[in-house]
Amino acid sequence: MQLAASAVLKKDSLEIYPGGKERATAMARAAIALGANLGERLETLTRAVRSLHRPGDGLAVTAISSWYETEPVGPVQPLYINGCLTLQTELAPVSLLGELQQREAAAGRTREVHWGARTLDLDLLWYDDWVQADTVLTLPHPRLEERPFVLVPLAQIAPDWRHPLTDKRVADLGAEVSARGVERVVERAVVATALGPVDLRPLAPADHPPLRDLAVRCWWATYRGLLEEEYIESFVGHTYSLEAIGRAAARPDGHFWVAEAPGGALVGFTQVLAVGRVAHLVRLYVAPEVQALGIGSALWRLVHSKLAAIGVGVCTLTVLATNVGAVRFYERQGFERTGSTPGNRFEYRIRIGGDG
């Protein structure tokens, strides 16, 4: 894509930002590509992500991709780790670029070889639909459309963003490049938990597709080796189809919550059914890559407090006896084993309040 050498600003951008390049008057949405191929790559990138999340200072990460290990494009050099994030920002484009360059410098970035190895690279990919091309800043980033190491992570977090000049969606641009040499090495959820605590909230309709993906990952991670693969396949297909999730979410006796990491990735979910004074915990799962961080206990504490608030006396559950991790988890929360069922499941109950 060829851009004119002089600055070109879209008319509606000028209206949104009457101060021109100097100051943005509204919250803008921007996307950043991150890359590193020297030093402790993941550590440097995680530090950069954290430093870009300053909700009090007009800079907040709104979504973050997985980390990918990618083959270098350009001169021979070590493999990169790449990823992308989106931001909400009050900063004007040039100020935001300045913030990025400061962080590159703080990570020891030097510029000796064109496209050469670097400890940290932070590129501004877009800033709303701002269009500009001069020596300081080009927006959208002029090589955005040809870089699999940008488009693959970007498609995870902003598939519907449209390039203001070509009107092409990120998802379609991503489909046009080969993803060879771009390998996911750290899941989104892990990247996101580096930013801060997870948010526990009721399941919303927009969560249904990511919930389905999370449930599939949780099921395979939990039950591979414990249950027949065909059974897992068919159970997950039935129980976590979008229709089934919709039905579960709509149950009048049900309460469905999710755990969301900063940046938007779902990392856990739970559902409980409650009728009168008796409740049944139907499911409680945490993404395999973020287990043992207290997210499961936090979900259970939420369920417990909600059940107590609606006057439930006792909560039951069943768990596969060979699912040792889950058995230990429920016993740690105070569940007592009351028996077992055919199909090798243990039965548990816990008193919530009152005389149960």
Ligand SMILES: Nc1ncnc2c1ncn2[C@@H]1O[C@H](COP(=O)(O)OP(=O)(O)OP(=O)(O)O)[C@@H](O)[C@H]1O
């Ligand atoms: N959208 C943009 N994001 C980051 N830098 C930009 C952008 N547009 C123009 N620049 C300018 O590009 C200059 C060179 O940037 P940098 O050294 O990071 O390039 P590079 O990462 O080696 O190559 P590439 O730009 O192809 O990713 C910066 O000093 C900056 O002023």
Ligand SMILES: Nc1nc2c(c(=O)[nH]1)N=C(CO)CN2
């Ligand atoms: N895989 C990969 N290759 C690159 C990268 C990068 O981030 N990842 N950045 C470059 C210059 O910006 C040049 N080549």
